[in-house]
Amino acid sequence: MGNPVVHFEIGGADDGPLVTFYGELFGWGLRTVPGARYTLVDTQAGAGVNGGIGKSQTGEPWATFYVEVDDPQAALDRAESLGGQTAVPVIEIPGMVTFAMFNDPDGLLVGLVKSEEPQEGVPQGPSAGDGAAVDWFEVLGVDAARTQAFYTELFGWKVNQGAAGYGLVDTGAGRGIQGGLGAGEQAHWATIYASVPDVERALARAEQLGATRAYGPLAVDDHTQTGVLRDPAGNVFGVYHHGPH
Secondary structure, three states, X not given: OOOOEEEEEEEEOOHHHHHHHHHXXXXXXXXXXXXXXXXXXXXXXXXXXXXXXXXXXXXXXXXXXXEEEOOHHHHHHHHHHOOOEEEXXXXXXXXXXXXXXXXXXXXXXXXXXXXXXXXXXXXXXXXXXXXXXXXXXXXXXOOHHHHHHHHHHHHOOXXXXXOOOEEEEEOOOOOOEEEEXXXXXXXXXXXXXXXXXXXXXXXXXXXXOOOEEEEEEEEEEOOEEEEEEEOOOOOEEXXXXXXXX
16 A cells, blocks of 8 residues: 555745635635744545645755655755765744655655644534545656656655656555656656636646746646646746546
8 A cells, every 4th residue: 555645735935825825716715833933734525635835944946746645854964875865954843733845856845744643623624615626646756757656655656657757646546646756858847636617727827826827728638638827936837627538
């Protein structure tokens, strides 16, 4: 069984504008953690995963996903043995969460979160509503084979080869979200995607709110379109629409 992708996170030097941007763009529910400069995100989509928006301690922005593991330190050690590098050592916030972060062989940032028993009365996923679901992750490195080998060896994922240089991921966990691993000629990132009714409308609205359009809408096949924006902090974030066959 592979490790599931269970959380997403977005950050920047000033988290306030990001909270406003994503709340207005996707209709997410937002709850600020007092004194922490961190906002919990309930996408209110009834599917996918929840996340958070935080203030960068270094000034560098980030948008990424977190993979659940039993032992974050062991996972960091394994990532380093495969060519990655520890970015954030294991941090335990008592009663809340234990997490860490690494840079993969291309320097792309990904998080780790320790497996915990579900707390009674605490929702385990997005509540029902009309928000945009975050239900896809993606890593585009320099070399598709290297990227796919790193993540499959680290997390026990399986990759089903699709188009040249890109493979669909089955984490094998039976929960969390699925994604894709591949390579980009000039675009390299580890990020997440939100499911939207209309890619062009979402990108245009993002531009009105202060983002820039990286690309899109782009037809992947006869029933799927994708697009990528850069939020006000410069983070890469994807949107897609998957219509009927």
